[in-house]
Amino acid sequence: MTAEHDLDALAAEPIDEQDLRALATLRSILQASDPVPSDLAERAKFAMSVAALEAEIAEITTTTPELAGVRSTDYDRAGTITFSSEQLSAMITIELVEGTNARLSGWVTTGPTHIELRERSRTQETTTDDAGRFTFTSVQRGLVHLVMRRLDDPQSRPVITPAIEI
Amino acid sequence: MHAEGGTRSLAELAANAFSDYRDGRPEGMSELVDSTTSLLWHTARAQGLSAAQAEDVVQNTWLSLVQHASGITDPRGVLKWLLTTTRREAWAVSKKSRREDVREDIGDAMPEVPTTGDEPADAVVRSQEQGLLWRHFKDLPERCQQLLRVIALAERPDYVQVADALGMPVGSIGPTRGRCLAKLKLALLGDPGWATS
Numbered sequence: 001m002t003a004e005h006d007l008d009a010l011a012a013e014p015i016d017e018q019d020l021r022a023l024a025t026l027r028s029i030l031q032a033s034d035p036v037p038s039d040l041a042e043r044a045k046f047a048m049s050v051a052a053l054e055a056e057i058a059e060i061t062t063t064t065p066e067l068a069g070v071r072s073t074d075y076d077r078a079g080t081i082t083f084s085s086e087q088l089s090a091m092i093t094i095e096l097v098e099g100t101n102a103r104l105s106g107w108v109t110t111g112p113t114h115i116e117l118r119e120r121s122r123t124q125e126t127t128t129d130d131a132g133r134f135t136f137t138s139v140q141r142g143l144v145h146l147v148m149r150r151l152d153d154p155q156s157r158p159v160i161t162p163a164i165e166i
Numbered sequence: 167m168h169a170e171g172g173t174r175s176l177a178e179l180a181a182n183a184f185s186d187y188r189d190g191r192p193e194g195m196s197e198l199v200d201s202t203t204s205l206l207w208h209t210a211r212a213q214g215l216s217a218a219q220a221e222d223v224v225q226n227t228w229l230s231l232v233q234h235a236s237g238i239t240d241p242r243g244v245l246k247w248l249l250t251t252t253r254r255e256a257w258a259v260s261k262k263s264r265r266e267d268v269r270e271d272i273g274d275a276m277p278e279v280p281t282t283g284d285e286p287a288d289a290v291v292r293s294q295e296q297g298l299l300w301r302h303f304k305d306l307p308e309r310c311q312q313l314l315r316v317i318a319l320a321e322r323p324d325y326v327q328v329a330d331a332l333g334m335p336v337g338s339i340g341p342t343r344g345r346c347l348a349k350l351k352l353a354l355l356g357d358p359g360w361a362t363s
Contacts, residue, residue, distance in 0.1 A: 006352070007348050007349065007352065008345075010343060010348035010352065011337075011342065011343055011344055011345045011347075012342050012343075013342060013343050013348075014342055014343065015341070015342070015347065016343075019343060019347050019351060022299060022347075022350055022351070022354060023314070023317060023347075024318075025295055026299060026303060026314060026315070026318040027319055028296065029296050029299070029300055030208060030315060030318060030319065031319075034208070034211055036203060036204045036207045036208075037217070037221060040207065040221060040224060040225075041200055041203040044199055044203060044224065044228040045196055045199050045228075047225055047228065048195065048228050048229060048231075048232045051229050051232050051233075052232045118192065120193070120196065121196070121197075122193060123191075123192055123193065
């Protein structure tokens with residue numbers, strides 16, 4: 001039997017424990033030497049949301065000191081963030097309720113506005129009151145985005161905020 | 167949600183998440199991105215792209231999915247679509263920048279692998295095994311290295327779909343070993359260090 005035959009015969013056999021060991025070893029090398037950038041998935045999701053909504057991106061203009069490390073892993077953060085875009089400005093306040101939940105209240109400068117809160121595994125919606133205020137009483141900890149749509153100007157582009165870590 | 171044998175199939179997970187998204191649950195897309203970005207990253211990197219190039223390619227794949235979501239008629243094909251799109255785009259980028267120094271941090275040398283575990287002896291054995299495997303792996307033909315790099319990061323039920331998306335012929339890997347894994351096995355069998363490490 002030639003080496004080529006050996007190879008063909010080996011190739012036609014089912015995968016065995018030794019193959020899986022070789023692949024597991026290769027996997028451990030690649031995961032240690034070439035890790036996926038930790039924020040790649042989050043950035044991809046944000047880019048997709050912006051593209052899907054054809055949205056305008058609001059910029060964070062100020063945060064209170066408690067939220068200065070918006071993307072850090074500190075516990076018990078609470079504070080205020082303001083955003084601005086061409087169409088509107090918004091301010092939100094986050095208060096931690098229990099260990100795993102938060103209350104998010106906010107205010108927008110425009111008239112009646114539909115507010116969508118995109119959490120990791122669900123989406124909540126509300127509409128601002130006459131004073132431009134809105135509240136979500138139970139928000140999951142993690143990264144969230146707000147998508148704001150002006151109800152008085154349905155032709156306007158939605159406004160999306162960057163990820164806020166709660 | 168689970169494939170036969172209890173091993174979770176990424177293809178199935180991806181199909182469910184994509185169906186959810188198309189049924190009006192935006193969280194489905196988020197689950198899809200979380201579960202498959204790692205495999206897309208390694209697919210792009212296996213084509214020899216730099217980290218920055220691979221990031222761009224993966225992001226573009228996801229943007230492309232948003233644009234073409236309605237054109238994917240069968241959600242079960244979404245993983246293959248993502249892998250194929252990433253591989254093609256990575257190939258185009260790699261072709262454009264070939265002969266430039268794009269292999270900034272994964273070259274022919276054994277990459278720096280931080281050792282884990284508290285036992286120093288254990289850590290040494292572990293890195294011997296890795297060093298030996300890596301040496302034989304780097305001797306494989308380029309195409310085999312590309313395939314096995316992605317296969318190593320995939321789950322077993324997904325091997326056939328991954329190989330198919332990477333443009334490898336049917337029978338490259340799956341229930342049977344295929345020629346790439348057979349070449350690696352021959353090399354390892356001929357190395358006494360593999361059996362004892």
